[in-house]
Amino acid sequence: MPGDADVVLVGGRVFTAGPGRTWSRALAVRGDRLVAVGTDTQAERWSGRRTRVVDLGGRTVVPGFVDAHAHMAESAGERGWTRLDRARDLSDAVERLRRAAAATPRGGWVIGIDWDESKWPEGRFLVREDLDRASTDHRVVARRVDCHMGSLNSRSLEAASDLAGTRGFEVDASGRPTGVLKEDAFAEFHARFEGDESAIERGLPAMARMAHRLGITSVHDVVGVAQWRAYQRAHLRGRLGLRVYAMVRHDLLAPLVDAGLGTGFGDAWLRLGAIKVFSDGSLGAHTASLADPYADRPGEKGMLVHSPSDLHDLLERAHRAGFQTATHAIGDAAIRLVVESLEAIQDADPRDDARHRIEHYELPDEDVLRRTNAARLIASCQPNFVGQWSAPGDLYEKRLGRARAARNNPYRRFVRRRIPLCFGSDGMPYGPLYGIHWAVTGPFADQRISPEDAFRAYTVGGAYAARGRDGAGSLHPGALADFVILDGDPFRRPETIARCRARETWIGGARVFTAATS
Ligand SMILES: [Zn+2]
Numbered sequence: 081m082p083g084d085a086d087v088v089l090v091g092g093r094v095f096t097a098g099p100g101r102t103w104s105r106a107l108a109v110r111g112d113r114l115v116a117v118g119t120d121t122q123a124e125r126w127s128g129r130r131t132r133v134v135d136l137g138g139r140t141v142v143p144g145f146v147d148a149h150a151h152m153a154e155s156a157g158e159r160g161w162t163r164l165d166r167a168r169d170l171s172d173a174v175e176r177l178r179r180a181a182a183a184t185p186r187g188g189w190v191i192g193i194d195w196d197e198s199k200w201p202e203g204r205f206l207v208r209e210d211l212d213r214a215s216t217d218h219r220v221v222a223r224r225v226d227c228h229m230g231s232l233n234s235r236s237l238e239a240a241s242d243l244a245g246t247r248g249f250e251v252d253a254s255g256r257p258t259g260v261l262k263e264d265a266f267a268e269f270h271a272r273f274e275g276d277e278s279a280i281e282r283g284l285p286a287m288a289r290m291a292h293r294l295g296i297t298s299v300h301d302v303v304g305v306a307q308w309r310a311y312q313r314a315h316l317r318g319r320l321g322l323r324v325y326a327m328v329r330h331d332l333l334a335p336l337v338d339a340g341l342g343t344g345f346g347d348a349w350l351r352l353g354a355i356k357v358f359s360d361g362s363l364g365a366h367t368a369s370l371a372d373p374y375a376d377r378p379g380e381k382g383m384l385v386h387s388p389s390d391l392h393d394l395l396e397r398a399h400r401a402g403f404q405t406a407t408h409a410i411g412d413a414a415i416r417l418v419v420e421s422l423e424a425i426q427d428a429d430p431r432d433d434a435r436h437r438i439e440h441y442e443l444p445d446e447d448v449l450r451r452t453n454a455a456r457l458i459a460s461c462q463p464n465f466v467g468q469w470s471a472p473g474d475l476y477e478k479r480l481g482r483a484r485a486a487r488n489n490p491y492r493r494f495v496r497r498r499i500p501l502c503f504g505s506d507g508m509p510y511g512p513l514y515g516i517h518w519a520v521t522g523p524f525a526d527q528r529i530s531p532e533d534a535f536r537a538y539t540v541g542g543a544y545a546a547r548g549r550d551g552a553g554s555l556h557p558g559a560l561a562d563f564v565i566l567d568g569d570p571f572r573r574p575e576t577i578a579r580c581r582a583r584e585t586w587i588g589g590a591r592v593f594t595a596a597t598s
Pocket residue numbers: 149150151302506
């Protein structure tokens with residue numbers, strides 16, 4: 081009842097992201113919910129003797145960000161690995177691995193992550209000879225930023241010898257392994273060095289702190305068994321810190337169906353989400369499936385992870401069991417295939433609110449956009465990729481040629497066609513404001529949307545993509561009190577978005593982050 085709010089925040093500019101009133105001035109919070117969103121007077125009516133009243137001083141408030149494609153639990157198990165994203169060039173990356181090896185007992189693993197040759201003057205992948213320079217006494221592995229491939233030194237290749245012949249295990253003209261493993265081969269090898277469930281659980285609090293600093297209150301996180309168990313353990317101890325919608329790897333579909341579980345099971349903190357399926361690879365690794373060959377690899381069109389009929393069967397099984405699906409599709413051929421599969425599956429077995437999603441969805445053509453909308457599929461995109469790789473002269477132009485590259489990530493067309501859109505980062509890097517900056521100021525006109533639409537995609541768009549109810553993710557009375565107070569005004573001054581920061585992050589009515597004031 082009025083008079084018993086815990087906190088009342090007045091005098092701000094509140095972007096509600098809701099279907100009704102878009103802008104308000106004030107919020108009232110009681111327990112984990114908002115009880116008022118409106119004018120100062122409307123919020124102050126909830127103020128009583130024990131209520132704390134905060135003057136927002138004109139600051140912008142937005143709903144808590146939903147990172148709709150994250151790998152936080154996986155990253156949590158990767159603490160102590162060597163980051164290569166800041167390596168100046170290939171030799172610098174090797175030098176960083178050499179230093180890591182020097183601090184690691186002989187015979188141990190030295191694992192580098194997030195190298196990106198498109199930022200290096202050498203412009204080529206790491207291969208075994210490079211990594212042998214880091215060490216021949218350790219198992220050295222360096223995973224590319226897209227996670228679809230990795231490079232191994234000779235010692236690591238010994239531990240991967242049984243994978244020779246697996247799809248993606250690269251050999252040169254003479255049949256000698258180059259050290260590069262992609263897709264199937266790399267995925268199998270990855271399981272041999274990744275962190276176990278205790279390591280993941282130990283790493284989760286640091287990931288949550290990072291998320292809070294960035295204004296992230298919910299993540300749609302890709303999980304296997306170890307990550308799911310770590311999340312459950314953290315949740316049981318009340319230490320989750322973030323709302324997690326777990327997107328489960330497709331090999332867990334059968335046991336989940338047998339156990340009678342489905343999308344939506346769980347609570348406001350930890351929920352079983354979509355079944356995560358791969359249809360193709362990445363542009364960086366030349367494995368995204370294209371209708372026409374790569375500009376820099378004539379004759380190659382990438383690859384499909386599953387045959388079209390296997391993909392159809394997998395998606396159909398999940399759909400019939402009531403699961404949402406989230407299918408990774410980057411190349412135009414893969415996207416078309418996934419849209420056609422989901423059209424057929426939904427036609428044969430219509431369900432209200434299936435909300436199937438396509439992850440990345442980077443190169444859809446006009447016909448596919450129309451059909452995506454007709455089938456009510458969700459585009460789950462990463463605008464940070466625009467900033468990382470899509471500018472003229474960058475990686476996408478090298479891989480696709482100029483004309484095709486100009487068609488990547490056309491968010492404006494999605495919005496015009498009213499395709500449900502959610503934004504995430506895929507962890508490359510995390511940072512909703514960084515992503516929103518690129519969705520508003522991207523190099524191609526078709527990529528650019530308004531700040532309002534970009535914030536919607538990073539908030540209510542994500543809630544919708546997690547099968548949230550009407551209005552989920554927006555700020556309205558009755559909603560979870562998940563919101564962010566910003567420094568800077570990304571709406572009035574869109575050119576400053578990249579410099580805007582989260583000043584305070586609130587989850588479930590609790591302030592979980594405050595920026596140090598200088
Ligand atoms: Zn991903």
